[in-house]
Amino acid sequence: MTIIDQEEFVPKDTFDAGGFSSPFEKRSKWSKLRRIPLYLTTIIMVAPYYWMITSSFKSVQELQKVPPTVVPNKWLLVNYFNTNFGNVNNNSTDPSNQRGLFQRFEEVQFGFFHYVLNSLFIVVTITVATMLISSLAAYVVSKHRMKGKRLIYLTIIGSMMVPWQVGIIPNFLTMSNLNWLDTYWAYIIPALPKAFIVFFLVQYLSSIPDELVESARIDRASEFTIWWRIILPLLKPAMIAMMIFASIGEWNNFLWPMIIANSPEMWNLPVALSMLRNNGAGNIGMQGIIMGASLLASIPTVLLFLVAQKHFIRGIALSGIK
Amino acid sequence: MKRLGAIAITLMMAVGVLMAPPASAATKNLVVWATGDDASTKVTQAAAKVFMRQNPGVKVTVQTIGWGDGYAKVLAAAAARKGPDVITGGLSWGISLGQKGALADLRPLGVASFVQPKVPSQIYRSLIAYGSSKVYAVPYDLTLMMMFYDKTVFADNGIAAPKTIAEFNAAAQKLKDAGIQVPVYNEWGNADWLGWFNWLYSSGGSLYDAKCKVTINNSKGVSALNQYKKLYSDFGAPKPGVADWSMNDNLKNKKYGIGFSGNFQASSLYTYYRDYKNWNAIPVPAAPGAKSVSFIGGRGISVMKYSTKKALAAKFIRSLYDVNTVTAMNSVGTVENSIFLSPVIKFADSIASYPSSVLKTIKSQLATAQGPPNCIGWEDSQADVTKEIQAFLFDGKSAQAALDAAAAAMKSRQ
């Protein structure tokens, strides 16, 4: 039921907008020359990614070359899986003959992929749950007449000014008192109330006419039905933007997981990455493995972004305009 | 939207099922937190395997926690009363964690009296707070600061193994003149109280005296600190965060001249380069008339106060002082390149990969070596002392002023 054309109240899409031509645009040689610094900057932007990807396919010996090689001499998978390791004839006298990434983290089921699954589970659960409760809250705040509503909304907005680290110690103690340390609960429950998402959804809903809801109420639809049947479909673009927003944030979350997760089974991907680094800090041979793990940890969010960039960018842009 | 939701929920459920912990008989399950890296955890696991074989029906789970935040993790577990039954950690942790009420006294568990006669007295003392009789930790393994070099490099430059600090300075100068890129390298405890420790104690100084009065800032401390600075100002020792190439490679490649590090380096040198016989490990240099006093680090092992399996935990700890357990740990350690040095010195003979000369150095250093001070507040003061040492080494603060500030910090935590 698309009664309103959503395009009306979102700004021009910054990636796919067609037809907008810049007032500065002049197709001259000069303007092309002016883009040289831009291309140089682009190289700086891409260099770390290039380095991360190529390093993960280099041999330990090649990683130690000074100056470093730009293209791997030979693309190898040893940093991911070293088929030579544990070979009894090898006598383990070669320091570069070490476990690959997928041969590490042996104490947990599935090794490295345990952390991929952990992160996936946590992110999906948080995102789905937080979207449900946030959209409910946004609906009530935006479309209900209720005492104290304004106060609640102002508190929500105000809390966005508070860095979350302010509450990190009490939240840690709460987790400890609930006996939730080192469980998924500690990951999920405190991450559910996200003021920014409610704020964003309320903003979005405010541009949807109240009559829609009113007429549904006259038809005696229950509040849940209105939320599920009318509000959610209308909120779809905003919800998708916020879902991506929340999931990327949670995927990269590090400080809180590091504090609440003790046992290796409970780490998420960033914590596992930092452990890999802590263990291999001094060892040049570990760098290829660390780069490989970094690459794998980056792929999901980058993919998600590339697939859904339109929604994501629109969400960010909206948040800045309002 | 709906489809997305369906996919999400399916995924959640799938992962949830995969991740669900297998149901197990929890009563006989002992959880051990091993501070260190994966390799050292594998060594602890070897001990756990022996223990499980000897005690059917018992399950011992060993988990790694990092050196950096391990201390806080244990405190957090103590506050939550949930987590491991047994922990290993820094030698000073027992005092500090015990003092905060996190650990169980090991005397009534029959561990203290069992372990004490088996281990060197000065290391045992390091684990018990001054003025207290409570035993919150016993030694789990040892690491010992030593001086490493390549014999051919020394021979080429006409250097004899230095015994005194003056000989050491002369040797380092010769290495520098010979064009060695990094004449001296402090791998373990680089620019840290730990790296300075052997210079301080081998000059007759100390952090605290026998009654835990702070003595770090006396004249011996100042002169030892000035000597320590020479490593960085004169002999090219890289600052922390600069060189983290492995020391052994660089000694072999003649990029480094002399390296200060723990016996763990000796082990990796040997297991990496089984055929490379030119390296050597000797005692740290001492001031004239003073003994060569090296730093003993390593880990202590403790039982958590809240643990409901204290007797089993005590039994596990006692098993670590058995020659069969240590032999099993040593063989895993060799493969994992993380040799376990039991506090029971005679068991070191069973480490197949230590050559006799290194073993000799280890034994002679252990006779005089010192562990970290057993004074209240030391664990919490380490960071402050290190900052002051670095302020002197790299930031132009005077040695006396730096040590006075360090002393003030140490006193404030007593």
Next chain:
Amino acid sequence: MLAPFVLLFVAFSIYPIFASFRLSFMRYNAICDEELSPCGSVRFGNYYRLFFEDDRFHKALLNTSYYVVGAVSLTIIASLMLAIALQADTKSNRILRVVFFLPSVTSSIATVLVWGWVFRGDGVGLLNGVLAAMGISPVEWLATPALAVPILVLMSVWGGAGYGMILFLAGINSIPTYYYEAAMIDGANPRQRFRYITLPLLKPVMTYVGITSIIGAFQIFEGVYLLFPTSVGSVGGLQDMALMLVPYLYDQGFIHFRLGYASAIAWVLFGIIFIISLINLKLSKSFEDLR
């Protein structure tokens, strides 16, 4: 229907603010063994120590100030420049926008680890390798106190410019074209059009980018934690050269487990961000009033 959110919000967002305020006046390590480690009020003791005695905190405050000023101003400038450079809707621009935005969605730990290798102090670091190829001897990037904050600023601009760019692009695109058309008829040159149309109309976006990046910059943690480790039991690097507020909070709270003292640090952080946000809002308001 509001209940699930409000309950969680109060429990995990509002209550902790007040709870940490209470803790900030206490000595507290959660174990609270009456005999061995009592917990209790120290009145203003924690704050007194923070402001008058704790050199590490002062260092953290100073470093954070440098970092926030550098990172925020450079990020705003860089993202504005990018937005202007990439505003034309061409295929190559669309690709470049994606490239510049990528760091915002890449795992921060992963990017920090890569930067860590770029700035490795010995010969094998990427930057030192490039220098070596040019015959320059290696620089101790991560062990030179004067370089710590600039390196973190660089990483922050690298990681944040794309995000700001998107906001500015949206801002620029929402400026009606007839403003420019009218200005062109009046003979305004591109610089004037930028100065008198684009910039003033971007003010709200500027305020938003400013506030969010200030709040974000104050919360820097991963870069310090992973690139500037110290020996066991502390964070901040050599001589605390990269120590900042949140890493110090972590150091005191979750390495040394001084939870009361760490709460005091948290409240100082809160106070600073609160005041800056207010000033920022006031300033942008007063600009609007002037017009």
